[in-house]
Amino acid sequence: HTTQSRVQGSKLKSHNSITVASLFKDAPPEFLRMIVVHELAHFKEHDHNKAFYQLCCHMEPEYHQLELDMRLWLHWQER
Template sequence: MSTVNYLAGYPEHIQQQAQALYTSGKLTTYLTEKYSQQHQIQSDKALYAYINDLKQQYLRNSPPLSQVKYDSKLKVIQHALGMHTYQSRMHGNKLKAHNSIRVAALFKQAPTEFLRMIVVHELAHFKEKEHNKAFYQLCQHMEPAYHQLEFDTRLWLLWRDKEACSLK
Protein backbone atom coordinates (compact mmCIF):
# COMPACT_ATOMS: atom_id res chain seq x y z
CA MET A 1 0.00 0.00 0.00
CA SER A 2 1.18 3.49 -0.68
CA THR A 3 0.32 6.71 1.08
CA VAL A 4 -1.71 7.74 -1.97
CA ASN A 5 -4.65 5.55 -0.92
CA TYR A 6 -5.34 7.40 2.30
CA LEU A 7 -3.50 10.69 1.88
CA ALA A 8 -4.29 11.41 -1.78
CA GLY A 9 -5.96 14.74 -0.98
CA TYR A 10 -2.92 16.03 0.90
CA PRO A 11 0.05 17.86 -0.65
CA GLU A 12 2.97 15.74 -1.85
CA HIS A 13 5.30 16.94 0.93
CA ILE A 14 2.79 15.75 3.57
CA GLN A 15 2.58 12.35 1.86
CA GLN A 16 6.38 12.14 1.81
CA GLN A 17 6.59 13.06 5.51
CA ALA A 18 4.04 10.36 6.35
CA GLN A 19 6.02 7.81 4.35
CA ALA A 20 9.25 8.84 6.08
CA LEU A 21 7.55 8.60 9.47
CA TYR A 22 6.46 5.05 8.68
CA THR A 23 9.80 4.00 7.19
CA SER A 24 11.71 5.27 10.23
CA GLY A 25 9.41 3.32 12.57
CA LYS A 26 8.24 6.49 14.32
CA LEU A 27 4.66 6.25 13.08
CA THR A 28 3.91 3.33 15.41
CA THR A 29 5.27 5.26 18.37
CA TYR A 30 3.37 8.42 17.42
CA LEU A 31 0.05 6.60 17.08
CA THR A 32 0.35 4.40 20.16
CA GLU A 33 1.47 7.25 22.43
CA LYS A 34 -1.13 9.73 21.21
CA TYR A 35 -4.05 7.29 20.81
CA SER A 36 -3.60 4.55 23.36
CA GLN A 37 -7.27 4.07 24.30
CA GLN A 38 -9.32 1.72 22.11
CA HIS A 39 -13.06 2.28 22.42
CA GLN A 40 -15.41 -0.34 23.86
CA ILE A 41 -18.28 0.24 21.40
CA GLN A 42 -18.41 -3.19 19.78
CA SER A 43 -22.09 -3.82 19.00
CA ASP A 44 -24.48 -2.05 16.65
CA LYS A 45 -26.71 -1.28 19.64
CA ALA A 46 -23.86 0.42 21.52
CA LEU A 47 -22.87 2.31 18.35
CA TYR A 48 -26.47 3.52 17.94
CA ALA A 49 -26.53 4.77 21.54
CA TYR A 50 -23.15 6.51 21.11
CA ILE A 51 -24.16 8.24 17.87
CA ASN A 52 -27.59 9.17 19.18
CA ASP A 53 -26.02 10.79 22.28
CA LEU A 54 -23.79 12.94 20.06
CA LYS A 55 -26.73 13.75 17.81
CA GLN A 56 -28.83 14.86 20.77
CA GLN A 57 -25.98 17.01 22.05
CA TYR A 58 -25.27 18.84 18.77
CA LEU A 59 -28.12 18.24 16.30
CA ARG A 60 -31.20 18.07 18.46
CA ASN A 61 -33.56 19.37 15.75
CA SER A 62 -32.39 17.11 12.95
CA PRO A 63 -34.41 14.08 11.84
CA PRO A 64 -34.07 10.97 14.01
CA LEU A 65 -31.66 8.14 13.31
CA SER A 66 -33.31 5.20 11.61
CA GLN A 67 -30.42 2.77 11.54
CA VAL A 68 -26.82 2.60 12.71
CA LYS A 69 -24.44 -0.29 12.22
CA TYR A 70 -20.92 -1.49 11.70
CA ASP A 71 -20.66 -2.69 8.13
CA SER A 72 -18.07 -5.31 7.20
CA LYS A 73 -18.81 -4.80 3.51
CA LEU A 74 -17.80 -1.13 3.39
CA LYS A 75 -14.60 -0.68 1.45
CA VAL A 76 -12.60 1.89 3.37
CA ILE A 77 -10.77 3.24 0.33
CA GLN A 78 -13.96 3.70 -1.72
CA HIS A 79 -16.25 5.02 1.01
CA ALA A 80 -13.56 6.60 3.17
CA LEU A 81 -14.55 6.04 6.78
CA GLY A 82 -18.29 5.60 6.93
CA MET A 83 -21.45 6.27 5.03
CA HIS A 84 -24.58 8.30 5.65
CA THR A 85 -27.71 7.63 3.64
CA TYR A 86 -30.80 9.77 3.58
CA GLN A 87 -34.17 9.01 2.03
CA SER A 88 -37.40 10.98 2.06
CA ARG A 89 -40.65 9.10 1.67
CA MET A 90 -44.22 10.26 1.43
CA HIS A 91 -46.60 8.64 3.92
CA GLY A 92 -49.99 10.11 3.19
CA ASN A 93 -49.63 13.85 3.64
CA LYS A 94 -46.40 13.55 5.65
CA LEU A 95 -42.83 13.49 4.44
CA LYS A 96 -40.80 10.96 6.46
CA ALA A 97 -37.01 11.02 6.57
CA HIS A 98 -34.89 7.89 6.90
CA ASN A 99 -31.33 8.54 8.10
CA SER A 100 -28.85 5.73 8.49
CA ILE A 101 -25.17 5.66 9.32
CA ARG A 102 -22.78 2.83 8.56
CA VAL A 103 -19.27 2.67 9.94
CA ALA A 104 -16.66 0.33 8.48
CA ALA A 105 -16.31 -2.68 10.77
CA LEU A 106 -12.53 -2.30 11.00
CA PHE A 107 -13.16 0.72 13.23
CA LYS A 108 -14.27 -1.61 16.01
CA GLN A 109 -10.53 -1.82 16.76
CA ALA A 110 -9.88 1.90 16.34
CA PRO A 111 -8.92 4.36 19.05
CA THR A 112 -11.80 6.25 20.68
CA GLU A 113 -10.92 9.54 19.00
CA PHE A 114 -11.03 8.03 15.51
CA LEU A 115 -14.50 6.60 15.99
CA ARG A 116 -15.69 9.97 17.28
CA MET A 117 -14.24 11.72 14.23
CA ILE A 118 -16.03 9.31 11.88
CA VAL A 119 -19.33 9.73 13.71
CA VAL A 120 -19.01 13.52 13.76
CA HIS A 121 -18.34 13.48 10.01
CA GLU A 122 -21.40 11.36 9.27
CA LEU A 123 -23.62 13.36 11.63
CA ALA A 124 -22.57 16.61 9.94
CA HIS A 125 -24.16 15.25 6.76
CA PHE A 126 -27.53 15.49 8.52
CA LYS A 127 -27.35 19.26 8.10
CA GLU A 128 -24.85 19.69 5.26
CA LYS A 129 -24.97 17.18 2.42
CA GLU A 130 -21.86 18.48 0.62
CA HIS A 131 -18.27 18.71 1.87
CA ASN A 132 -18.20 22.49 1.93
CA LYS A 133 -17.05 25.18 4.34
CA ALA A 134 -20.23 24.98 6.43
CA PHE A 135 -19.86 21.20 6.66
CA TYR A 136 -16.32 21.39 8.05
CA GLN A 137 -17.29 24.21 10.42
CA LEU A 138 -20.03 21.98 11.81
CA CYS A 139 -17.52 19.12 12.17
CA GLN A 140 -15.20 21.40 14.10
CA HIS A 141 -18.06 22.61 16.27
CA MET A 142 -18.80 19.01 17.29
CA GLU A 143 -15.10 18.01 17.50
CA PRO A 144 -12.60 20.91 17.74
CA ALA A 145 -9.67 18.64 16.75
CA TYR A 146 -11.56 17.28 13.75
CA HIS A 147 -8.94 18.01 11.07
CA GLN A 148 -6.05 16.57 13.10
CA LEU A 149 -8.10 13.48 13.93
CA GLU A 150 -9.03 12.98 10.27
CA PHE A 151 -5.37 13.14 9.28
CA ASP A 152 -4.28 10.84 12.10
CA THR A 153 -7.03 8.37 11.19
CA ARG A 154 -5.63 8.24 7.69
CA LEU A 155 -2.15 7.67 9.13
CA TRP A 156 -3.59 4.87 11.29
CA LEU A 157 -5.17 3.25 8.22
CA LEU A 158 -1.86 3.51 6.37
CA TRP A 159 0.03 2.04 9.34
CA ARG A 160 -2.53 -0.75 9.73
CA ASP A 161 -2.28 -1.75 6.06
CA LYS A 162 1.50 -1.64 6.02
CA GLU A 163 1.74 -3.68 9.21
CA ALA A 164 -0.65 -6.27 7.74
CA CYS A 165 1.49 -6.46 4.58
CA SER A 166 4.70 -6.88 6.55
CA LEU A 167 3.22 -9.81 8.50
CA LYS A 168 2.53 -11.75 5.30
Protein backbone atom coordinates in the same frame (compact mmCIF):
# COMPACT_ATOMS: atom_id res chain seq x y z
CA HIS B 1 -24.72 7.88 6.33
CA THR B 2 -27.95 7.21 4.54
CA THR B 3 -31.17 9.08 4.17
CA GLN B 4 -34.32 7.19 3.29
CA SER B 5 -37.54 8.90 2.27
CA ARG B 6 -40.90 7.17 2.43
CA VAL B 7 -44.38 8.31 1.56
CA GLN B 8 -46.82 7.74 4.40
CA GLY B 9 -50.27 8.87 3.40
CA SER B 10 -49.95 12.45 2.19
CA LYS B 11 -46.65 13.06 4.04
CA LEU B 12 -43.05 12.40 3.08
CA LYS B 13 -41.10 11.01 6.05
CA SER B 14 -37.31 10.79 6.07
CA HIS B 15 -35.03 8.65 8.19
CA ASN B 16 -31.31 9.30 8.71
CA SER B 17 -28.88 6.64 9.86
CA ILE B 18 -25.15 6.20 10.32
CA THR B 19 -23.34 2.91 9.74
CA VAL B 20 -19.66 2.55 10.65
CA ALA B 21 -17.50 0.03 8.77
CA SER B 22 -16.29 -2.98 10.75
CA LEU B 23 -12.71 -1.92 9.91
CA PHE B 24 -13.07 0.64 12.69
CA LYS B 25 -14.08 -1.82 15.44
CA ASP B 26 -10.44 -1.91 16.63
CA ALA B 27 -9.81 1.78 15.97
CA PRO B 28 -9.07 4.19 18.81
CA PRO B 29 -12.31 5.68 20.20
CA GLU B 30 -11.21 9.17 19.14
CA PHE B 31 -11.41 8.06 15.49
CA LEU B 32 -14.93 6.73 15.98
CA ARG B 33 -15.91 10.07 17.54
CA MET B 34 -14.43 11.90 14.53
CA ILE B 35 -16.33 9.63 12.12
CA VAL B 36 -19.62 10.24 13.94
CA VAL B 37 -19.02 14.01 13.92
CA HIS B 38 -18.26 13.84 10.18
CA GLU B 39 -21.43 11.90 9.41
CA LEU B 40 -23.61 14.05 11.67
CA ALA B 41 -22.32 17.14 9.85
CA HIS B 42 -23.51 15.56 6.57
CA PHE B 43 -27.08 15.63 7.86
CA LYS B 44 -26.91 19.42 7.72
CA GLU B 45 -24.28 20.06 5.01
CA HIS B 46 -24.16 17.58 2.14
CA ASP B 47 -20.95 18.81 0.51
CA HIS B 48 -17.44 18.98 1.93
CA ASN B 49 -17.37 22.76 1.93
CA LYS B 50 -16.28 25.46 4.37
CA ALA B 51 -19.57 25.35 6.29
CA PHE B 52 -19.24 21.56 6.60
CA TYR B 53 -15.78 21.74 8.16
CA GLN B 54 -16.79 24.64 10.41
CA LEU B 55 -19.62 22.50 11.73
CA CYS B 56 -17.24 19.56 12.28
CA CYS B 57 -14.84 21.80 14.21
CA HIS B 58 -17.73 23.21 16.23
CA MET B 59 -18.70 19.70 17.34
CA GLU B 60 -15.11 18.44 17.71
CA PRO B 61 -12.44 21.16 18.10
CA GLU B 62 -9.65 18.64 17.29
CA TYR B 63 -11.44 17.43 14.15
CA HIS B 64 -8.64 18.19 11.64
CA GLN B 65 -5.94 16.56 13.77
CA LEU B 66 -8.12 13.49 14.36
CA GLU B 67 -8.85 13.22 10.64
CA LEU B 68 -5.13 13.34 9.84
CA ASP B 69 -4.33 10.78 12.54
CA MET B 70 -7.07 8.49 11.27
CA ARG B 71 -5.78 8.71 7.69
CA LEU B 72 -2.30 7.77 8.90
CA TRP B 73 -3.78 4.90 10.93
CA LEU B 74 -5.65 3.65 7.86
CA HIS B 75 -2.46 3.83 5.81
CA TRP B 76 -0.67 1.84 8.52
CA GLN B 77 -3.51 -0.76 8.50
CA GLU B 78 -2.98 -1.41 4.77
CA ARG B 79 0.40 -3.04 5.41
